[in-house]
Amino acid sequence: MAEQKPEFWRWHEYTWRDEGKNWKDYEKITAGVDIGSVSSKAAIMVDGELYSYSLFRTGSSSPDSAHKAIQGCLDGTGMTLDDIKFIVGTGYGRVNVPFAHKTVTEIACHARGANSMNAGVRTILDMGGQDCKAILCDENGKVQQFLMNDKCAAGTGRGMEVVSDLLSVPIGDIGPLSLGVDREPPPVSSTCVVFAKTEAVGLLREGFNVAEVLAAYCAAMAHRVVTLIQRVGVKKEFAITGGISKNAGVVKRIEKELGVEAVEIAPDAQLAGAIGAANFAKDLLAKQMARAAG
Amino acid sequence: MLANYGYSDGSGTYYITLDTDKCDGCRDCVTACPQQMFLVEPDDYDDDKAVIKEAMRKDVKYLCAPCKPTAGPRELPCETACTPRAIVHSW
Ligand code: SF4
Numbered sequence: 001m002a003e004q005k006p007e008f009w010r011w012h013e014y015t016w017r018d019e020g021k022n023w024k025d026y027e028k029i030t031a032g033v034d035i036g037s038v039s040s041k042a043a044i045m046v047d048g049e050l051y052s053y054s055l056f057r058t059g060s061s062s063p064d065s066a067h068k069a070i071q072g073c074l075d076g077t078g079m080t081l082d083d084i085k086f087i088v089g090t091g092y093g094r095v096n097v098p099f100a101h102k103t104v105t106e107i108a109c110h111a112r113g114a115n116s117m118n119a120g121v122r123t124i125l126d127m128g129g130q131d132c133k134a135i136l137c138d139e140n141g142k143v144q145q146f147l148m149n150d151k152c153a154a155g156t157g158r159g160m161e162v163v164s165d166l167l168s169v170p171i172g173d174i175g176p177l178s179l180g181v182d183r184e185p186p187p188v189s190s191t192c193v194v195f196a197k198t199e200a201v202g203l204l205r206e207g208f209n210v211a212e213v214l215a216a217y218c219a220a221m222a223h224r225v226v227t228l229i230q231r232v233g234v235k236k237e238f239a240i241t242g243g244i245s246k247n248a249g250v251v252k253r254i255e256k257e258l259g260v261e262a263v264e265i266a267p268d269a270q271l272a273g274a275i276g277a278a279n280f281a282k283d284l285l286a287k288q289m290a291r292a293a294g
Numbered sequence: 295m296l297a298n299y300g301y302s303d304g305s306g307t308y309y310i311t312l313d314t315d316k317c318d319g320c321r322d323c324v325t326a327c328p329q330q331m332f333l334v335e336p337d338d339y340d341d342d343k344a345v346i347k348e349a350m351r352k353d354v355k356y357l358c359a360p361c362k363p364t365a366g367p368r369e370l371p372c373e374t375a376c377t378p379r380a381i382v383h384s385w
């Protein structure tokens with residue numbers, strides 16, 4: 001019997017909750033749900049403070065993924081969907097969050113989220129599963145300019161998963177491995193998923209080892225997104241959100257080429273969209289309550 | 295907000311920039327563009343603003359080519375139609 005191939009691309013799914021808080025003590029319960037092409041995230045806030053969040057892989061159905069993500073935040077809390085007063089949906093499949101009261105673009109949510117996680121953030125580079133965006137925001141996290149490359153999915157999580165699988169390297173090891181090389185092959189000319197495969201195989205054949213090929217791929221990805229950010233200009237602080245923010249091999253190379261270090265945004269840069277959406281939900285709920293109080 | 299729609303590739307950089315602070319949602323660009331690339335829809339703050347249709351963003355270079363003379367002065371229907379000057383092409 002053929003041995004099952006390990007899933008090198010598979011990353012860690014998780015949920016978290018603030019055990020020190022009892023949600024029943026709070027008045028404004030809001031949530032944000034961010035359905036990306038690769039990962040689904042949800043965050044619940046109580047009176048504007050983070051209460052719980054979750055991160056799962058997006059399945060074939062966006063509505064199911066949305067339910068799974070929010071359920072991950074609810075499990076074990078005794079809270080139900082009906083207890084959440086306002087839910088904002090966002091992301092790649094944002095029209096597919098069936099229980100959302102409103103949808104907000106992911107550009108606005110990422111800026112708001114990253115800025116709420118670190119108040120100094122003005123430039124956000126969102127490196128998601130299927131696209132990559134450069135965003136400038138003001139001190140309130142409101143978008144001033146954004147740009148994405150609508151043609152090329154360079155610098156995306158999906159591409160990294162393909163490379164991980166092709167070279168049989170667990171996805172979490174790519175960054176460290178790519179940074180440990182003594183020599184780097186010339187950056188692969190294309191970060192397009194299809195061509196990268198061919199180029200990676202070619203480099204291996206030329207005698208470069210796996211770590212060196214990874215280095216070339218990370219360098220190419222970093223270079224492509226740096227040209228994107230340079231078009232909007234970098235204002236400090238600079239933060240990277242989305243799945244690739246966890247790949248030090250790409251992050252370090254972006255920092256080096258830009259000459260700017262990326263700030264850390266806790267608890268997890270991948271949650272910026274969901275946390276931003278929950279923040280929008282908080283404001284929208286406040287507006288709704290003010291209107292009701294009339 | 296400056297919203298940049300388009301892409302850059304090996305041949306150059308092709309972005310249409312819409313300044314949402316200037317755009318008043320008048321829809322003149324929607325009528326003027328021979329390729330019907332504009333759409334006016336509510337943004338995140340519920341104000342009507344022009345955007346480039348999503349499916350067309352990766353083809354702006356080709357779609358706009360007929361409007362752009364290779365030599366001499368040019369007058370793009372979209373830029374001319376927009377009184378507040380909210381539309382700018384990068385190429
Ligand atoms: S013509 Fe200009 S102001 Fe009017 S909708 Fe288009 S972009 Fe906005």
Ligand code: SF4
Nearest residue numbers: 327329358361371372
């Ligand atoms: S240049 Fe022509 S085709 Fe392109 S957006 Fe303007 S009016 Fe439309």
